[in-house]
Amino acid sequence: QVQLVESGGGLVQAGGSLRLSCAASGNIFSNNVMGWYRQAPGKQRELVAVIRSGGSTHYADSMEGRFTISRDNAKNTVYLQMISLKPEDTAVYYCNLVTLDRNYWGQGTQVTVSS
Secondary structure (H helix, E strand, O other): OEEEEEEEOEEOOOOEEEEEEEEEEEOOOOOOOEEEEEOOOOOOOEEEEEEEEOOOEEOOOOOOEEEEEEEEEHOOEEEEEEEEHHHHEEEEEEEEEEEOOOEEEOEEEEEEEEE
């Protein structure tokens, strides 16, 4: 079993920054993909960014430039640095891990950007 624990969400003013963290534990194969998704009220969950254990990244078109995903393989931790936040970035941000063809989700962390 795999557990994902997110942290770092909160309330920030427009233009501000936040850094989300997600620590994974359990049966994790070294070859995996970790990522961040978000879900705003009334909307579907959408991709923010993913990063492979080798370091290659993929961003949703609208996220690249303001959001940076990174990871520490030794700690099985993935990060999401967010800058120049906008009110439309308000959402629950979910950590995701794909390993051994299984898909795991964190409980989500709320990010609220005030105007």
